[in-house]
Amino acid sequence: MSTLDQRDAETLFGNRFLTDRAPATSFPQSGMRPTDAFRLVAEDLALEGDPQRNLATFVTTWMEPEAQRIIAENLHRNFIDHAEYPISAEIEQRCVRMLADLFHAPGPTTGCRTQGSSEAIMLGALSLKWKWKERRQAAHLSTDRPNLVFGGDVHVVWEKFCRYFDVEPRIIPLAKDKYTIGPEDVEPHLDENTIGVAAVLGTTFTGHMDDIVGINDLLLDIRSRRDLDIPLHVDGASGGFVWPFLYPDSPWDFRLEQVRSINVSGHKYGLVYPGIGWLVFREEADLAEDLVFYENYLGKLDATFTLNFSTGAAMVLAQYYNFVRLGRDGYTYVMKQMQQNAGALAANLRDTGLFEVIGGDAEQLPLVAFRLAGEHQSYDESDIAWQLSAERGWMVPAYTLPPNAEHVKIMRALVKETMSREQVERLTRDIVDACATLDTKGGTAHVERETTKKGTGY
Template identity: 85%
Template sequence: MSREMTTTADDRATALFGNRFLTEAAPSTHFPDSGMTPLDSLRLVAEDLAMEGDPQRNLATFVTTWMEPEAQRIIAENLHRNFIDHAEYPISAEIEQRCVRMLADLFNAPGETTGCRTQGSSEAIMLGALSLKWKWRERRTAAGKSLDQPNLVFGGDVHVVWEKFCRYFDVEPRIVPLAENKYTIGPDDVRPHLDENTIGVVGVLGTTFTGHMDDIRGINDLLVALKADGGLDIPMHVDGASGGFVWPFLYPDSAWDFRLEQVRSINVSGHKYGLVYPGIGWLVFREKSDLAEDLVFYENYLGKTDATFTLNFSTGASMVLAQYYMFVRLGREGYTYVMRQMQQNAKALADNLRASGRFEVIGDDQEQLPLVAFRLKADHDVSYDESDVAWQLSAERGWMVPAYTLPPDAQDVKILRALVKETMSREQVDRLTQDIEDACQTLDQKGGAAQVEREQVKQGSGY
């Protein structure tokens, strides 16, 4: 049989029974010379993704991993709709502003305000911090003072995007260090770093490290007193990326938002506890005047004059519409139910881990995100550490539970952190508890990388 006839037969068999990438490497370095059928393309991508972790077992990410079929339908049917084209898609733009007004209400804004959707909290933080800088420049210019050396004060418990902002936009970061058993910041930590060049102070509502909040009320009181006594009017921005959709429902009497005088802007991630797929974030100002007008651009080449305040431009309308779906689907009652359910399961997990006798649970008696931060007790088997537990748990059962050290000056503290999500049942909480115990029992027998490292250091070999 000729080579041409064999090839044709192979092609027919592939088309009938499978696809050629069962035995060939997938395209990865060169742009393909030819295409393939839709089914082959689908199978190729699906087979690659089959090697990834299960998002439902990913207890590391704060990002939403499940939505109702109706919400998924809204997303799928509007992927082609470019949100930024307000002239062509005015309803999408109106729905964005409905969401902004609802968030302003949720965050107790005193009157008419403004805000926008963003590509996650990272863009919201960049825009909010830029407005802090521009408003500081306005105040300094009006007073005839220098615009040199602006600084921004925040704790070591912030997301890395705050340091990115300072580097990208030429602002001095004044980072308040943490300490062992002190993983958030308060007014006494902030006060020494403030001066007339401070564009603002950042308070975190639900840190990514332990899930707790900075003493936002205490910092606000300090800033109010400074304004009254010394004339320094320093605004505060609240990074509510995770906590902005938690505190209003779990701790409604806890004042952290626009009820506090110096809180002028808040960011929140819709794709975290806002219960929407990535990526959608929100930036809300206390008053319209808190947004620096010079940062708003007016353009008319899309059909009419539009005002835009964004770092990104083209983006799909799907997630804005999905966020509105969630607001009207759940309302305050529904969000409260979901948050309490997650909180109850987080408490159950914390109780289980504490009862095991192996772990110390960090700060679950305080206001906290629905998560469990924990570490091995001081008298634990030193042949392994938290990183070994995380690795063994992933290897044995597929759970993704991160282990990491805390920021300076608490860098000697290593913890594990498990997020408890909407889709996590009590049965799964109990299963996770047992899987953690099984992982520790395995490590009891074989030790972990921590023991190997100590032996190598002892022998002088290192890695």
């Protein structure tokens, strides 16, 4: 009989956490071998979804090996240490200048990297508020009760900004078959306390854009007729790296006079792993000077305009890698192949006769938004999403739209750079098979309806 004790056996043959519980509630008293720590984390993560089948997230799930090497070799660099890492700081500004060029800035401007579009939106909206205060104070007018106008198609971060920074949100509701906003929706909400209007380029819900041209024209008219200079911020979190390459002649950016700032997520269609975002101003004067801090903390006088301080330089460097690796031609190629596969998936879903594709003929992100066609009493889109995940591991979200379109439930499939035509065909077959299964066994939708009919639900 072996005389090996348990710890010796683990060292020779296995992993102690095959039988021991993982540390979870209290700080562990002792450590463990690197191999054990690696296996512990890896085995937990093995239970997560496969990023290659995650069609729910806009966030990048694949980068080239060379880009991954740049990231891995620079994880130890703290981006904020400009005195110690001046090249990283210079590369950030190269990226800002390239984005300003991509977005047709009329001249020298400014901007910064952020942790993602959420931070960029907070910073951009703060500048809108401060610039409004400057205008009001110069005219000896009250700075009480600022408001911000945006549609129900925005990301929740816009509501967060309003709550965190004491700004009244004037949210324009959506409606069935109207999932974006235009000038006729915006105008009733504007007054002398409006710090700005936010318009979305590529909504989270259906991938379309607000009528940015129409809203810009309205704001120019308001400026002329009512002497109110209300700026326009474009939330290009998803679309800022799509429209310049798929729809280069479609004006939405600094070609429009009232567009004063733009945010974009590098970790979405900028094709970089999370988290990296960007904020770019039309010109330097659009950044409120009171929001810029000058500090001599690390051996060099630096100007800082971010909500975060310490953060890794790796994703900034990875973004620059993509810019120089792909250029305009490369980004155009990637976006067009994603668009082609999205078109193929949309056509496949229409051809099944089971689904209605939403807005496939309009300018749109490389995605497919769809819903069941006709009446289905035994199951709904949420049941299909669950069945797809349970049977095939596809992550395709189902959700209701914002007020006043919350009675509309849709599904949305993001078509990523790594999604091949064969995978498009396989996904189509899996969706059809999921519906066939639900036709036989039913879903939860009919149960919810019956519960509501009996009056036992909320």
